Amino acid sequence: MYAYQLENNPYPSSPTPTEKDARILGGKRHKEAKSAILECIKELYNKVGGRDSNDGDFRIITLIQDVGSGKTHLALHIKNLQSRHNTVCTFLDLSTISPKTIPSLYNAIVKGFENDFFIHLRTKLVEYIQDRAEQGDNSAKKALDYSFMNKLSGLTIKQKAEEIISGKASVSVENIKKFLVQWFNYYESNLIQNILTNSFDTVTNLEELLGMMAAISKLTHRFLSKIVLYEIDEFDGNPDSIEFIKGIINAHLPASVVLLISTPSGYAEIQGKSPSVFDRLEKANYKIDLVGSNSQEELLEIVLEYIKHNDKKGKFTQKTQDELDEKIRVLYDEFPEFRSVRSIINILYHAMEKSSELDLEKIDEIAIDETIKHTYPGLKVRGSIMAVPISDFISIRKTCEDESTGTQLKKAVTNLVNFAHEMGNIGKLEKQNQPLDVVYQDPYGSKIGIAVVINENHAKNFEEISNISKSSALVDKLVILTNSNLPSSESTIIVNVDKSKMVDLLYFNNRYADHKIGSSDNEKVRMLARTVNII
Amino acid sequence: MSEKVFDRITSAGLIGIKKVELKKTFGKNCDNILQKLIDEKQIFVEKKGVAYFVWTRDNYISYLSQNDPKCKIVLSVAMGKSHLEAKVKEYDNNIGDIVNKTSQQNVANQVSDFKVEFDRRLTESSTSIGWAPFSDIRKKICESKKISSENFYSMATELVERHREKYEVSSGGQEGIIMRGLVHGYVRNV
Numbered sequence: 001m002y003a004y005q006l007e008n009n010p011y012p013s014s015p016t017p018t019e020k021d022a023r024i025l026g027g028k029r030h031k032e033a034k035s036a037i038l039e040c041i042k043e044l045y046n047k048v049g050g051r052d053s054n055d056g057d058f059r060i061i062t063l064i065q066d067v068g069s070g071k072t073h074l075a076l077h078i079k080n081l082q083s084r085h086n087t088v089c090t091f092l093d094l095s096t097i098s099p100k101t102i103p104s105l106y107n108a109i110v111k112g113f114e115n116d117f118f119i120h121l122r123t124k125l126v127e128y129i130q131d132r133a134e135q136g137d138n139s140a141k142k143a144l145d146y147s148f149m150n151k152l153s154g155l156t157i158k159q160k161a162e163e164i165i166s167g168k169a170s171v172s173v174e175n176i177k178k179f180l181v182q183w184f185n186y187y188e189s190n191l192i193q194n195i196l197t198n199s200f201d202t203v204t205n206l207e208e209l210l211g212m213m214a215a216i217s218k219l220t221h222r223f224l225s226k227i228v229l230y231e232i233d234e235f236d237g238n239p240d241s242i243e244f245i246k247g248i249i250n251a252h253l254p255a256s257v258v259l260l261i262s263t264p265s266g267y268a269e270i271q272g273k274s275p276s277v278f279d280r281l282e283k284a285n286y287k288i289d290l291v292g293s294n295s296q297e298e299l300l301e302i303v304l305e306y307i308k309h310n311d312k313k314g315k316f317t318q319k320t321q322d323e324l325d326e327k328i329r330v331l332y333d334e335f336p337e338f339r340s341v342r343s344i345i346n347i348l349y350h351a352m353e354k355s356s357e358l359d360l361e362k363i364d365e366i367a368i369d370e371t372i373k374h375t376y377p378g379l380k381v382r383g384s385i386m387a388v389p390i391s392d393f394i395s396i397r398k399t400c401e402d403e404s405t406g407t408q409l410k411k412a413v414t415n416l417v418n419f420a421h422e423m424g425n426i427g428k429l430e431k432q433n434q435p436l437d438v439v440y441q442d443p444y445g446s447k448i449g450i451a452v453v454i455n456e457n458h459a460k461n462f463e464e465i466s467n468i469s470k471s472s473a474l475v476d477k478l479v480i481l482t483n484s485n486l487p488s489s490e491s492t493i494i495v496n497v498d499k500s501k502m503v504d505l506l507y508f509n510n511r512y513a514d515h516k517i518g519s520s521d522n523e524k525v526r527m528l529a530r531t532v533n534i535i
Numbered sequence: 536m537s538e539k540v541f542d543r544i545t546s547a548g549l550i551g552i553k554k555v556e557l558k559k560t561f562g563k564n565c566d567n568i569l570q571k572l573i574d575e576k577q578i579f580v581e582k583k584g585v586a587y588f589v590w591t592r593d594n595y596i597s598y599l600s601q602n603d604p605k606c607k608i609v610l611s612v613a614m615g616k617s618h619l620e621a622k623v624k625e626y627d628n629n630i631g632d633i634v635n636k637t638s639q640q641n642v643a644n645q646v647s648d649f650k651v652e653f654d655r656r657l658t659e660s661s662t663s664i665g666w667a668p669f670s671d672i673r674k675k676i677c678e679s680k681k682i683s684s685e686n687f688y689s690m691a692t693e694l695v696e697r698h699r700e701k702y703e704v705s706s707g708g709q710e711g712i713i714m715r716g717l718v719h720g721y722v723r724n725v
Contacts, residue, residue: 064664066705066721264666264721265707271662282663289664291703291725336696337715434546473549473597 003355003362004320010310011349015342022076026305027298027341030070033288037061037078038085040286041257045086045227048255053221055252061259062281064267065290068342070302071261074290075231078259082229087257088117088220089229100240102209103202109213109230110200117220122195123165124223129179130161139182142175164196171196187211188219206243210251221255228253233261237269246277260284294340296332300325302341303348320362327368330394337376350375365391383500385528386521388507396503396510406454409502410437412509413452413481416529419512425526425535435468439475442535449475450534453482454497462486465494479533495532504528536561540568544578544589549598551588554580649690650698652676657724665723669711672722688712691722701725 002009012021025034040059048057063071072093079089090112097104132140134157146160163169176196180189191212194200203209217228230248235241248258260281262270271278292298304324307316331338331347338344350371351363360367369391372379381393388396399405417438420426426448427441436449449471453464461484472478472491479493483502488494497505508528511517517525529535540561544552558565569589572578579595580587590598599606656675660667673687682690692712695702701724704712708720 062664064666066703263707264664264705264723267662267664267666268668268708268721287664291665291723294703295700295725339715343715431545471548473600474593 001356001359002352003360003367004307004311005313005315005361006307006310006352007312008310009349009352009356010306011345011352013346013349015346017073017076019076019080022073023080024306024309025074025077026302027070027293028301029290029292029295029298030074030302033063033074033290034078036286036288037074037259038081041085041087041227041229044255044257048221048227049225053218053227053255055254057227057255058252059257059286060249060281060284061257061286061288062284063259063261063288063290064264065293066340067263068340069290069293070341071290072233073341075233075259075261078229079231082114086226087229088113088224088226089231091231091233093233094236094238094241095234100238100244102205105244106203106209106212107200109216112231118195121219121223122198125192125196125219126161126164126171128223129171129176130157132179133157133161137179139175139179143171143179145169145172145175173197185215187215191215191219206247209244210247210253213248213256214251214253217253217256227255227257229257229259231259231261234266235260235262235270236266237273239273242270242274242277246274246280249277249280296329299332299339299341299344300328303328303344306345306348324363326398327363327365327394330397331368334381334393334397335379337379347371347375365394368394381500381503383498384504385531386504386507386524388503392507392510393503396506397499400499400502400506401456405502405506406452408509409454409481409497409505410452412505413450413532413534414438415509415512416505416525416532417450417534419517419525420529420535423522423526425529433471433474435464435471436475436478442477446476447474448477448479448534450479450481453480453484454502455483458484465492468492481532493533497532501531505532536564537568537571540565541572541577541591544572545591545594547590547594549590549594551581551590551594551598554587554589557589646690646693649676649680650694652680653691653694654724657722661723666705666721667723668708669720669722670708673710684710695722 001007010024012018014021025031040061044057044059063074065071075091079091081087082089090109092105092108092112094100097108126144129140129143133144133146141157144157144160144164146155146157150160160169164171173193176193177189180192184192187208190201203212213230220226220228230253232245235245245260267278267281270281304321307324328344331344338347347368348363351367354360354367354370355363358367358370369389372390379390381388381390384393414437417426417429417440421429421440425443427443427445430439430441430447433439433449436451438450440448442448451468451471453461453468455461455464461482465480465482465484465486468480469478469489469492477493478491479495481495481497483497485496486494505528508517508525511521526535540557543557543560554569557569561568569578569580573580577592579590579592581590581595582588653672653676656672657667659675660671669688669691673684673691676682677684677687688711695704695712703723703725704714704719705721705723706717706719708718711718711720711722713719
């Protein structure tokens with residue numbers, strides 16, 4: 001059993017998505033992009049409905065975003081929806097085709113369709129020939145290999161066609177050609193023969209390839225009343241890819257939408273290598289913008305969507321969602337490594353596995369810490385002097401905005417001064433003198449006062465700092481630790497305490513209070529004391 | 536009781552506290568305690584106008600050093616070596632503070648200028664989808680601002696990190712900022 005009582009790990013583990021993984025689509029930006037693509041499909045479908053398609057019924061969509069941002073996932077998700085949107089779809093990953101020859105590209109396009117597509121098209125084509133044969137077209141009867149003997153034995157044309165559809169009989173290869181040339185163009189005839197005989201010829205040049213693609217689109221529209229969506233992934237500056245895409249764009253495939261997927265660097269390569277293709281892409285009908293696809297909010301929505309989708313028992317309550325939300329926000333803020341859909345999904349896949357292994361009810365700090373140790377062994381909290389473990393970092397970091405943080409930090413600074421005194425780094429401690437939090441003497445006998453001013457409201461900070469500064473005459477040196485970004489003045493040294501320093505201080509305080517500061521920590525603590533001007 | 540009285544006097548700081556207030560708070564016994572503290576030279580009492588004010592020893596010296604010019608001179612002569620050292624250190628710190636303050640202001644101005652220039656060059660260099668190569672922006676800014684390539688990328692990294700919600704970067708290219716161990720050579724405004 002996994003966390004949140006899930007029976008399976010909801011997160012995919014493969015570095016690139018599969019069609020199965022792409023059934024779930026989360027995130028506002030990704031959903032908006034999906035709507036835009038479906039809108040384009042719908043617009044074209046409505047336009048070509050009830051008439052023959054022509055070369056004006058062609059649309060180009062570009063989808064350009066960084067690696068790991070969910071472009072392929074979105075494309076595969078759309079492919080999964082094809083039956084619901086009067087579309088047939090082929091997915092072509094150019095990075096998997098090498099060398100990018102014309103036969104290999106055609107082969108990949110054909111294989112990119114679902115098997116059902118060709119079965120349905122074959123059925124419709126046989127029914128069309130059957131229809132013609134029943135109307136008395138002799139060449140159609142011959143194409144179905146419907147003989148005089150068949151008629152004598154009582155076999156009807158319809159029964160013969162059904163036998164062909166079910167595979168019990170086959171068309172007459174010789175006669176089908178003669179029939180098709182009367183009604184279809186060269187490429188359509190070839191394609192229909194290939195479909196009826198379940199054997200696809202190879203194509204040898206770009207003209208043939210484009211002719212066959214146009215035939216697929218035209219026949220799909222005519223016999224299935226659907227439009228074809230060609231999804232072409234990993235389009236970049238490769239000369240063969242550019243030539244292929246340029247051909248497709250110029251061919252104006254009827255009743256077709258071409259979705260071109262690339263990265264900004266791939267797009268720049270195309271710009272450098274083929275200004276004419278670049279210009280065509282710049283004029284694409286739709287430019288799908290996944291802007292903000294790696295933003296914190298987007299990643300959170302995506303991550304939570306996987307669990308919500310698999311939460312059959314309703315254990316993923318709002319409270320548990322919020323808890324997970326907090327942890328992911330910390331990961332996002334502090335580790336640039338986890339600022340892409342792919343990397344955060346990867347972490348959560350492993351954290352989920354860890355939750356199963358440790359029998360955890362939810363993904364907690366420990367599961368994330370263990371995961372990061374194993375999956376990203378070199379990862380450390382940036383700027384942490386105390387080498388705070390990631391699990392402690394996550395739990396302390398999320399309390400940094402609590403109201404009690406100021407009080408906690410005052411204690412931490414007092415304990416840090418005590419520690420420095422124990423280590424002999426400072427002279428004698430003096431009695432606390434309001435509004436200062438700690439007063440002590442440095443080794444030269446100068447009196448040092450420290451005040452901690454931490455408030456969410458920075459105006460309040462300025463007011464407090466201004467009041468405390470009046471006490472500078474009480475000491476030889478006044479140090480104010482604050483979360484506001486202020487310059488030091490003539491009488492007061494201001495130390496800016498950022499989140500990372502706060503976590504270090506609070507972590508030190510916890511360990512000091514629990515008597516867990518070992519000799520190996522001494523140097524780190526000294527360093528911390530130096531950064532806040534205690535020594 | 537004696538400690539409480541002393542704490543109250545301490546908390547009054549440099550202004551001192553009226554003897555009458557102490558009596559109101561701690562009652563008639565207060566007089567004896569104050570006398571004891573005076574004998575121990577822990578506190579000082581002085582008449583200001585019609586009222587008697589009480590300070591702790593340290594606060595009284597600080598009060599005098601700020602308000603009485605004669606005392607200032609006497610103190611500066613009478614104070615020992617350690618105080619002079621502390622004062623020298625304080626001046627040192629003050630000079631350091633002024634230098635820091637000036638340099639902080641300069642840095643703040645530089646960062647703000649860089650952002651304006653960066654945004655302008657980004658708009659100039661981007662394609663219809665908004666992405667622009669860092670290299671194009673770098674060439675223009677290094678030329679106009681007379682800064683090195685290293686300086687440019689250091690400031691660009693900080694800018695992008697500080698305004699994560701405003702910029703998006705993308706991997707690839709020959710040069711750019713390094714994130715997650717990858718060269719990110721493209722940037723755009725969100």
